[in-house]
Every structure is written in C-alpha cells, then in structure tokens.
Amino acid sequence: MSSVESVEEFRAEFRGWLRAHLTGGFADLRGRGGPGREHEAFAGRLAWERHMAEHGWTCVGWPVEYGGRGASTAQQIAFHEEYALADAPARVNHIGEQLLGPTLIAHGTDEQKRRFLPPVRAVEELWCQGYSEPDAGSDLAGVRTRAALRDGRWTVDGQKTWTSLAHEAQWCFVLARTTPGSRRHAGLSYLLVPMDQPGVQVRPITQLTGTSEFNEVFFDGARTDAAHVVGAPGDGWAVAMATLGYERGVSTLGQQVGFRRELEALAALARANGALADPLIADRLTRAWTGLQAMRAAALRPGTAPSTAKLYWARWHRDLGELAMDVCGAASLTAAGVHGDPYEPDDWQRLFLFSRADTLYAGSDEIQRNIVAERILGLPKEVRA
Template identity: 70%
Template sequence: MTPGPGAQPKAGALPDPGGRPDPGALDAFRQEVRAWLGAALEGPFAAARGLGGPGREHEGHELRVAWERHLGAAGWTCLGWPKEHGGRDASLAEQVVFHEEYARAEAPARVGHIGEGLIGPTIIEHGTEEQKRRFLPPIRAGEELWCQGYSEPEAGSDLAGVRTRAVLDGGEWVITGQKVWTSLAHLAQWCFVLARTEPGSRRHHGLSYLLVPMDAPGVEVRPIVQLTGTSEFNEVFFDGVRTAAGNIVGRPGDGWRIAMATLGYERGASTLGQQIGFRRELAAVVATARRTGAAEDPVLRDRLIRAWLELEIMRQNALRTMTSLSAGEPGPEASIGKLYWSEWHRRLGELAQEVQGRAGLVADGPPYELNPLQRLFLFSRADTIYAGSSEIQRTIIAERALGLPRSPR
C-alpha cells in the first residue's frame, strides 16, 4: 500500500526500542521511495534513466545536475544527515532501501555523491558552525559539486606521502602542488585538499585539510583520457592558489585524522544499490553468453554460476558490514567488502569479453564507440586501484583483522 500524499514515515520511528527495524514501517518507506522515483523519472527526466556511472560520467551531465537539484528540492538528498543540517535523520535501514530502489528504478548516477557522502559528513562531524552554514545547504540542494584532492603522482595508496604544500599568508592559505586521479574535478566547484602545512614534517604528521574553490586563480585541471576513451579522472595543479584561512577543517596539522574520517564515510549503504547494478551487468553477460553459444562451454558456464554465487555472498557480507556500522563499530569489514567487490567486478569484466568472442575485440562504431560489456571490461580494471587498492586492503585485513605483524615501512 502506497502512503497517501504528504505521508513521510519518520526515520526515528523505524527502529523498535531494541534497535531492530520495524518491517511494516520499512516497507511503507520503500513504497514511498518507489512511488516517488517512478513519478519523477517521467516527463523531462525520462531521458535521464540509466545515464552516467563509471566510465560514463560524461553522459547527460547538465540533465543529471538538474536531477540532483530536483532530488534536493524534494528532500531525497542527504537522507542520513541530521535534520538540523537538512537531512532526514534516516536510519541505516532506510538508506539501504533508498539506494536499492534508486538502482532498481535505473535513476541516473548521482553527480553530488562526493559532497553528500564524503565532505558533508566530514564538515558535520569536524567543521565549524560557519563552515556548516556555508557549505552544507548547497550540497543538500545540489547546487555545488565537490571533488577529492588526495592522491598525488608519488602518493596514491601511500597517502601519507603527499607533497602538496600550503603556507598561511595573512588571512589565506597559499597552496602549491599537484593532485592526480581526481574524479570529476573538471565539473566541481570545490575540492577538499590534503596538504603539508608544517615544513620538514614527515608522513602523516604536519598535514592539514583545506577547502579550496576550483575557480580560484592558479587552479589548472587536465583531464586524463582512460581506456574507455572518457575522462572522468583528472590531474589538478595548484600554483599559488589561495583559499580563506577559515577554510580549514580541524586544526592545522590535524589533517591526517580528518582525512581518515572522510575515508570512513566512503563505504556505506550505497554498496547495496551498487550490487543491484552488478546484478544487472551479470544478467547482460549471461544473456550474451546464451546468444553467442558461450554458455555451452562447461568452463565458461561454471564461471557464470560462480559469479552469481559470489554476488550472493557479496550481498550477505555487505549486510553484515551494515550491522557493524549501525552499531558504531566500523572495522576491517569495509576493507573486506571493497577487496571482494572490486576483484569480483574485474573478473566479471574479463568474463564479459570472453563470452562475446572475437566480436568483443572490435569497437561498435568509429572512432571508438564501445558496447556496455566492452566498457565494463575496460573500466573495471581500475576497480582494484581507486578508493583503496587491493594491496592496501589486504594489508589492513592482515594487520587489523588477523593481527599479523605490520609490514616494514
């Protein structure tokens, strides 16, 4: 039964006194989300269905920005944020429901996810009241987009090795350095930058967490052409770029702690929605295998079955991780999940190429038009690198979950 107009189940009403979600209220919330998305993805936004995503961030950007603002106006952004900051105080169970229904509706890939999921929660937890007033409302409304200034040419997975530096000059920080693999930097209005602010400091000491406008003089963005032919990653150069002294989150030299807090927000309820996308991709691979006859090969058939079984395991592990997060006990489960899904997705990309046969080696059209399975194969090569490489995830699991000795630094 779909709730009537204006019916909005309260997030706080969902869990019972024992902390378990009320299935009836959760189902009502699911119906509300499903009904709203079904109606919203008609008319001017019907063309937005399915647009965007990894390797396809160039698709319909202006339409997706308009969609982001439409979501914000209707109260469907920043669900987990506290109400005092424009959110809904949504429970983790509600957030999972929203992401699942969003994926099922084939709604367009979000353009504001870095602001909503990373810098927003960071500012809520660690920012000043002035920063909250300035930056949170435009994120919630979809009016300002953000990018992440962490990785550098010689400091990718080894984030503590950053060399970008910043010095305080009167009322401004002056930033000089280079960032790389900066997703959506060419579209963002703001960047949160990890920079070294204490001369002579080493590793995770002496770093600060700065908020930098991307239209400031001295910012140069150079797109990086990927295997897919698209350019959602970028190099960003800062040549004496200035940002206000107040645009620092936390204290000077406290950047490592703030940066780690940001990374802790990166893997949450949206992973369940991501898996619905994976399920759709797997279905396309299976359909292609049947069409080409590859499904008759017993080895390929076994790999297809194994991919399905592993996807089911992935979901159960993600639900277990959500339980830990809801208890406020984030641990190595997030690293286990990231390692698992990224390696699985890369293998699915390889399988996608194999079931196509020789046709998978030829672009669909000139000059370099790829079909979805070819794009899946090429872009999924990056899955085991971005958001924490597989090598780093294995180290975290070994040291924090298994208690093995720390690797030599």
C-alpha cells in the first residue's frame, strides 16, 4: 500500500509510471488544456485520465476502501508535483475527484458513496459545481436557486453562473434554498442533480481568451431523487464550506509547479529579447521568484489558512500576467494569430487575459479579506444591510 511507502518511493513510482505511459498518442497531450485552454484535446485528455484510473492513479488521496491509495498529504503533494513536472495534460475530473469525492466521503451516506464514488474514480461521470449565481457570486450565502421536495423528488428552479465544465458534466452539486423564507446561511441544501434532463439548460459564456470553460446553467423544474441531498436538508452551508476547503487543498502545490515553469519561461524570454536589461523588469522578475518561494513555504506550513493562501497566489499570478505583457513589449498589443485565427492570443497573451480572473474565481479577494479579518483576526464583522 502506498500509505506505508516513503514519500520518495511513492514519488519515484509515479514518476516512472508517467515516463512509461505518457507516450505514443498520449505524448501529444503534454501541456494541453491549461488555464484559458480548457477546450484543447478534451477527448484525448478524458481518455488519458481513464487510462490513469485503470492503473490506479486517480483519487490517490482517497481512503483505500473507497478505491483510493490512502496517500498521505506528503505523498499527494509529490503526486501533484510530479504530474506538473511531467507536463502532463490538465485534468478533466478535478471537480469530481478533488471536490465532490472528499465531500461525500466526509458527509455522504453509505448509499451515496456506493453510487457516486466509483464512477468518479473511474472517470466515467464528470461533475460541475453549482454555487455562484448572478446576484450571489462572492456572497454565496445569498443564493436564490430554490428546491422543493415533491412526490419523493427534489424539484430545482433557478440559475447558476460561472459553472466550470458544465457543458461536459453529467452531474452537478447544487447549493439551493430548500426552506421557504430562510435567509443567508440557513435553509440551504447540498443537492446532487443530473445534468442530462429536460429541466437543465447550459449556455456557454465566452471569455476574454475566446474560450468557453464557464457556463450559465438554468434549472427549470429539474428533478433529482430525495436521497440525493448530502447532509441533512437545511444544513447545506456547512457541506458547501467543506467542499471549498477541499478545493484549496494539496493540489495547489502542483499548481505552483506550473507557476514556476511559467516564470522560468518568462525569464528566458526576457533574456532573449533584451527586456532583462531594464532594471525594473529585472527587479520584478526577482520579486516574482522570491514570492514563489514564499508561496511554497506557506503552503507547506501546517495550519495555513486557505483564505490567505488564495489571496497570495491569485495576486501573484495576476501580477505575473502583467509582467509578461511588459516583457513582450509592444508585441503584446497585437493578436498573435496562431492556428490560423487572426485574433487568437498567444500563450503570454492568454496568460495575461486568464489571470485577470484569478482574484475573482474560487473566492474573490474582497471576500477572502473579510474571512481573514473576521474569522482569523477576530475583527468586527462587516455591517450588512
């Protein structure tokens, strides 16, 4: 079992497996599908991830009894770092594996675990997250999507937005108001809703990058079984917060490997095009490097608050996108026209455009600061109308 392997043995095993299997047709997937490029080679990346599942390399942090490897936190960090270092393709099952799975393991019923965990581990069913709404994005407690229990089934009505990969998902975990007249955190429930039904409409949102990872999702009388509520009805806020905690877990260490590769490539570009001769550019590249070391040290320190980590990496990556444009100079203002599309951005332009959203998604900076102030520092709560 991997749980008794040393971290280095586990790392070496996975590194060797990647070297042996990220070959042939899968080799063409290297580096595909990153931020702002989620549309790339989706079918191939899905096939790759199912190949990983067949060899026991999905859900490595799950307990063995649920199909995982029972990997320790340190082993999971090694997994994500080696995956990023191998330039393996962006995962398509992150929401199911990293968010829903741990939530069901901690809060789901035995029936829910038997029904939903095996297809997640095998990458047979993909999931999306139904949290944000047009009037309840950063302020998640203001959700207006409602659900009522009728004839043994939940009926869901409302709208969700910024729903990543909803156009590819078979299921959605939806935060909905199930207690009429309730307000804020009370009266919410965490429902598991099938996407392939007449009461669900998915409408892609075109982003600055020209891609459509995000979607609007409309629920109009959508149905799901009464048993598909995680936790007790009305206790959805606690379950939803648990999911957000998993979202900011050890996989961020792999994300930082990607950040490091972006920074190294940008420094190489600055040397090649002469931008490094500018003392201000050189200073900003140095500050970016030291910032990345501080980010990793904080992530490895026990007890680091997820909100402070999110604030740090989001601003760091947004600043890297701005630095990339300055390193590229005037050329950054002209569409690259790659792949025959005269308006398609190049990799640096795409980094800049996509990273503008880093301080918004997965919890905006403003909300994270409130959480740090109120829950960590104990300052007075913000006055609400």
